[in-house]
Amino acid sequence: MSAIIIFTSVSIAQVILMIAMAISSVRMFYGPRAQDRIIGLDALYVNAMLLLVTFGIGTGRTVYFEAALVIGLLGFVSSVSLAKFLMRGEVIE
């Protein structure tokens, strides 16, 4: 019984997070300006991280947690460096 409940909710959560990722990547491709694209990338990696954690619950392995932690770390660094580039790289000061 509990296995069915967890399996169903994990599948639904995975589909929902996939849709959220798809929507974020739409904004990333069409976002009118560069800052919208960067926020789209940020939302995309956060949702991908959440998706990995739900994979971990679904399969019962803790390996996915480490992958999620690495995505969180690298995603933060990439968004910050892109934001820095936007501030200093394009407009000559």
Place this chain on the structure above:
Amino acid sequence: MFPYPLLTIALLVMWLLLNDFTLGHLLLGSIVAVFASWGMAALRPDKPKLRKWYLLPKLFAIVMVDVIRSNLAVSWVILRGRTRGHHASFINLPLDIDDPTALAVFAVIITSTPGSAWLEYDSRRRSVLIHVLDLIDEDEWRDQLKNRYEKLLLEIFS
């Protein structure tokens, strides 16, 4: 021996969370934490001054409740659209706190509450520009930010 006791304890707890809780990991984690805090001491950052640390749980509880409430409010705005008379707007808020740690905590509180975002802080004017998604009355927002969070932060860090 322990230049930054809070940092040392936090690193040890992180080590034990990431690994299993065994005697070996407790020893190894303590060694790593002590060496890392010595490394931190070589950088000489300003030590945050926690004056009334017992107020921290109160601040944490207030923030938790506010984050849940504003999560629901922002979801409502996104799904249903704004009610008439509400609008998104910038608020310029002069601040009384100037301790860097207090400012950092304030920025984290404001940004992690959906519906308000900390945009830029000017250290010369000591004022911050905040963007609010669903604004009805600007003075009410200012009053809430000032009295709800800033007073507590002023008491905790000073």
Place this chain on the structure above:
Amino acid sequence: MIYSAADVPVWAAAAIAFFLLFGALLALIGAIGFLRLPTFYERIHAPTLSTSWGTGGIMTASILFFSIAGGRLVAHEILIGIFITVTTPVTFMLLARAALHRDRVENHPDVPTRAELVVSTIQDRASDEKGA
């Protein structure tokens, strides 16, 4: 070690399912708002839904599952939660400053300029002193 969902009692499974779906739904609502809201400064609010309780819900579900199925406290997901809470403001603040900078260079009418901010700060401080 592989944790099995069959070891979890039904009430715990219901709680795990609730937190999972709650977090995932908040992430979805955040993404929808991110697509629907009209300006950049409004859009910046939408992803904080998935970084606050979207992450919180799914991390709570994960902690509950691994702790109950394993029979001991497994709480390393808290680290991701703390990490995301602390880093999101940094990213958003840097991005907002970059966006403000770009909009000011282009003389965008909706964005408050530095001069306006200085004037309004001085006025606010003056009225505070009068009130006190």
